[in-house]
Amino acid sequence: MTQTTDAPADRGGAGGAGSGADATVERWLGEFDEALRAGDAERAAQLFDPEGYWRDFVAFTWNLKTLEGREEIREMLESQLAAVSPSAWRLDDPASASGDVTEAWVTFETAVGRGWAHLRLRDGKAWTLLTTMQELKGHEEKRRRTRDQGVEHVIRRGRTTWLEKKQERQETLGYTEQPYTVIIGGGQGGIGLAARLKRLGVPTIVIEKNERAGDSWRKRYKSLHLHDPVWYDHLPYIPFPDDWPVFPSKDKVGDWLEHYTAIMELDYWSGTQCLTADFDEESGTWRVEVDRRGEKVELRPTQLVFALGVSGYPNIPHVEGADSFTGEQWHSSEFTGEGDVEGKRAVVIGSNNSAHDICAALWDHGADVTMVQRSSTHIARSESLMSLALGPLYSEDALEAGVTTEKADMLFASWPYRLLPEVQIPVYEQMAEKDSEFYGRLREAGFELDFGEDGSGLFLKYLRRGSGYYIDVGASQLVIDGEVALARGQVTRIRADGVELDDGTILPADLIVYATGYGSMNQWLTDLVSQDVADRVGKVWGYGSDTTRDPGPWEGELRNMWKPTNVEQLWIHGGNLHQSRHYSKYLALQLKARMEGVPTPVYQVQQAHHPC
Numbered sequence: 001m002t003q004t005t006d007a008p009a010d011r012g013g014a015g016g017a018g019s020g021a022d023a024t025v026e027r028w029l030g031e032f033d034e035a036l037r038a039g040d041a042e043r044a045a046q047l048f049d050p051e052g053y054w055r056d057f058v059a060f061t062w063n064l065k066t067l068e069g070r071e072e073i074r075e076m077l078e079s080q081l082a083a084v085s086p087s088a089w090r091l092d093d094p095a096s097a098s099g100d101v102t103e104a105w106v107t108f109e110t111a112v113g114r115g116w117a118h119l120r121l122r123d124g125k126a127w128t129l130l131t132t133m134q135e136l137k138g139h140e141e142k143r144r145r146t147r148d149q150g151v152e153h154v155i156r157r158g159r160t161t162w163l164e165k166k167q168e169r170q171e172t173l174g175y176t177e178q179p180y181t182v183i184i185g186g187g188q189g190g191i192g193l194a195a196r197l198k199r200l201g202v203p204t205i206v207i208e209k210n211e212r213a214g215d216s217w218r219k220r221y222k223s224l225h226l227h228d229p230v231w232y233d234h235l236p237y238i239p240f241p242d243d244w245p246v247f248p249s250k251d252k253v254g255d256w257l258e259h260y261t262a263i264m265e266l267d268y269w270s271g272t273q274c275l276t277a278d279f280d281e282e283s284g285t286w287r288v289e290v291d292r293r294g295e296k297v298e299l300r301p302t303q304l305v306f307a308l309g310v311s312g313y314p315n316i317p318h319v320e321g322a323d324s325f326t327g328e329q330w331h332s333s334e335f336t337g338e339g340d341v342e343g344k345r346a347v348v349i350g351s352n353n354s355a356h357d358i359c360a361a362l363w364d365h366g367a368d369v370t371m372v373q374r375s376s377t378h379i380a381r382s383e384s385l386m387s388l389a390l391g392p393l394y395s396e397d398a399l400e401a402g403v404t405t406e407k408a409d410m411l412f413a414s415w416p417y418r419l420l421p422e423v424q425i426p427v428y429e430q431m432a433e434k435d436s437e438f439y440g441r442l443r444e445a446g447f448e449l450d451f452g453e454d455g456s457g458l459f460l461k462y463l464r465r466g467s468g469y470y471i472d473v474g475a476s477q478l479v480i481d482g483e484v485a486l487a488r489g490q491v492t493r494i495r496a497d498g499v500e501l502d503d504g505t506i507l508p509a510d511l512i513v514y515a516t517g518y519g520s521m522n523q524w525l526t527d528l529v530s531q532d533v534a535d536r537v538g539k540v541w542g543y544g545s546d547t548t549r550d551p552g553p554w555e556g557e558l559r560n561m562w563k564p565t566n567v568e569q570l571w572i573h574g575g576n577l578h579q580s581r582h583y584s585k586y587l588a589l590q591l592k593a594r595m596e597g598v599p600t601p602v603y604q605v606q607q608a609h610h611p612c
Contacts, residue, residue: 021095025104028121029089036086041077045070049125053416057586058133059108059115060084061603062593064563064586066416066556076603083601085111092116101127105407112137112598113589118414130414133589139596141199166265173267178300179203180595182288184274184528185307187216189573189580191257192236193307195264196588199237202595205299206266207290209273213261214254222337223361224250226577227353227471229386231394233577234405235260236584247382247473277304277529279569286569303591307573308524315517317349321494325512332358332515342366345508347499349491350515351377351447352467356475358513359484370485370507372499376450378469379476380458381438384431389424389459394578409582417463417543417556421456428457441480446488453547462576463558464542465549467517521572529570537565538608540572555606562587564602 028047035044048054054067060080067073088109095104106117113133120128135141142148152159160168173179181197183190186208197204210216217224225247226233230240238260240248248256261268272292279286280300288299314331322329327344332354346362348355351373362369380389392398393408403411415423428451432439439449450468452461461468470476478484489501499507521541525534540560542550557563560572562583573587574580593600 019094021097021102021104022091024097024102024121024124025091025095025106025119028119028124028126029091029106032126033087033089036077036081039081041074041081044077045074047126048073048129049122049127052126052128053418054126054129054131055413055416056131057413058589059110059113059131060086062564062590062600063602063604064557064561064583065603066418068416068418068556080601080603083111083599105410109137112593116410118410120414128414128416128419130410132410132413133586136589136593136596136598139200139592139598142201143199169267173203174205174269174297174299177203178285179205179267180301181205181303181305181591182207182286182299182301183305183307183573184277184288184524185309185574186210186213186261186268186270187307187309188235188257188577189309189575189584190305190307191261191264191266191268192580193305193573193584193587194266194268195236195260196584197591198264198266200588200592202588202592204267205301206268207272207274207288208268208270211271212254212258213268213270214257215270217250217254217257219336220250220333221335221358221361222250223364224357225473226253227382227473228576228578229390229394231396231398231405231408232390234581235577236581238263239405274528279567284569303569303571303594305571305573305587305591306521306524308521309518309574313519313523314514315519316514317491317516319491319494321496324496325494325509326496327509328511330511330513332513333518335361335513337361337365341511344368344510346370346511346513347372347507347509348513348515349499350374350517351470352515352517353470355513355515356470356472358515360475360478362513363478363484367511368485369483370487370509371479372491372501372507373448373486373488374490375468376448378450378452378458378461379439379442379447379472380428380431380469381435381472381476384435385458385471388430388434389427389457405581409578412578413582417545420463421454421460424456424460425454428452428455431457438476442476445480445482446486447476447479448488460545464545464547466541467549521574533567533570535611536567536608537570537572538606539610544609551610553609557606559606563590564605566605566608 032047048070054073056065067076086108090107092105092107095102100123102121104119106119108115113136116132116134118130180202181204183194183206186206190206194204194206229246230244234240269292272290275289275291277286277288285300285302286304290297314333316331335358341362344367346367346369348359349372351371359369359371393403393411451457458469479486487507489503491499492502493500498509522534525537537560543558544552544555546552562573
């Protein structure tokens with residue numbers, strides 16, 4: 001949800017080598033290439049702005065790493081340059097310029113891979129550089145001209161069909177043949193990563209406790225739709241059809257995930273629950289015990305990926321008197337919108353995305369609904385979010401301007417987290433002005449609003465803490481109109497027939513929904529592996545911004561996501577649909593390289609500052 005300075009100005013006519021922007025970039029690339037070939041890390045670092053940033057995804061660091069300033073860049077190059085051996089830096093598209101900033105798409109190579117980069121020059125020096133590995137040499141995906149033939153055009157006895165080969169694989173993988181990778185969690189993240197690994201020829205089994213792929217969407221409340229627009233949410237390789245609604249329903253998304261799993265021929269074990277996992281030092285593999293529809297199976301993968309979402313278990317606060325409540329109590333994860341709620345008094349504790357959606361669903365079915373707001377919430381109207389924040393990258397307009405999904409993902413990632421707030425703040429200042437009447441009416445209704453601690457809005461809240469916001473798709477109007485009552489304060493006690501707040505207010509209730517979020521992702525590691533492993537991995541998510549729920553020190557990248565952790569051969573994958581799509585590429589390449597024995601010298605695995 002970030003804008004880009006990628007402006008159409010100064011494309012130099014045909015955009016050839018003689019154009020001003022192109023010449024500026026090519027001159028910088030030439031000097032950069034010379035310095036790298038000479039092994040001169042200091043000279044290469046001097047080509048960056050003193051406050052320049054280099055964000056690398058796997059290509060140089062075998063990590064997801066942001067280097068800030070010349071000193072950090074020089075130290076990384078001194079460590080990695082000899083092994084990386086970069087070369088062939090070339091302008092990939094005509095460069096563009098706006099003011100003192102020139103932007104360009106660049107391709108390059110390393111000793112083992114091919115890369116794609118985005119560069120911003122400011123006054124001739126690199127202000128931001130994003131380098132990404134796109135493929136491993138000699139281990140490319142089979143596609144287009146290199147795709148498999150599919151059949152032998154020779155008639156002989158004993159030929160096996162595609163279906164027979166598939167059935168044989170299903171019977172052997174996980175039993176007589178072990179997968180290289182096991183992914184625990186078969187939601188959108190696990191499915192997207194498995195698709196990339198399949199294309200790379202990495203034997204992988206996905207473990208999913210639900211009966212069908214997509215059930216994690218189907219089992220949510222009936223009114224749920226995507227809150228992000230469809231252009232932002234494609235899966236790898238197969239985009240949603242171009243006639244799909246902008247905001248598909250949960251059941252439509254669930255069906256898409258199920259069909260995608262079949263089309264991509266994933267080895268997907270639904271109805272399977274992971275029981276325990278531990279690392280066997282002697283064999284160098286994991287022991288993963290699963291219950292597959294009543295059958296105990298031990299898998300022995302080399303790499304283990306947890307793809308269980310951004311959060312841990314449902315967070316249900318322990319409130320005095322909860323056991324005495326005579327009505328129904330649910331966590332938001334259990335709420336489906338089913339059942340007779342007409343005329344019932346419903347109290348929803350929470351004021352973020354799920355709380356608003358659930359309040360709207362209960363109101364729609366005739367309940368008398370009260371929302372309890374315990375802390376301030378950022379609200380962004382969906383239309384404004386699309387036009388001001390997402391539209392430049394993820395929209396029909398963006399596609400028509402040549403911003404493909406792949407380019408949008410790169411532009412999204414091209415802003416280091418240190419700079420991202422100053423890029424985002426103007427977007428939300430525009431939003432506050434555009435929707436000032438809307439926000440004023442919300443405040444008049446008693447709703448406590450914020451735009452993030454520094455005014456940087458929704459996406460920074462998501463990166464820092466994964467909560468604290470609502471994308472308004474209509475429920476805010478119910479609050480404004482008083483159709484959903486609003487109470488503010490902390491819940492201190494549950495009575496037999498109501499909820500008591502810290503100011504003494506008692507809210508009569510026949511049912512309570514706890515829209516109180518989820519615990520840490522590390523809970524899965526604690527329960528399935530061990531407390532020691534969870535502590536060694538440390539906090540997951542956030543990047544050390546030293547804001548609410550994201551303690552320092554500064555990390556500069558999301559903790560432990562899509563990159564090596566402090567536990568060898570254990571990885572964490574997840575995020576929203578956009579992140580799962582984009583970052584699965586880099587995690588898949590890291591796993592493929594290890595399977596093939598490609599050297600992967602990791603630069604600076606992050607420290608675990610926050611054990612569980």
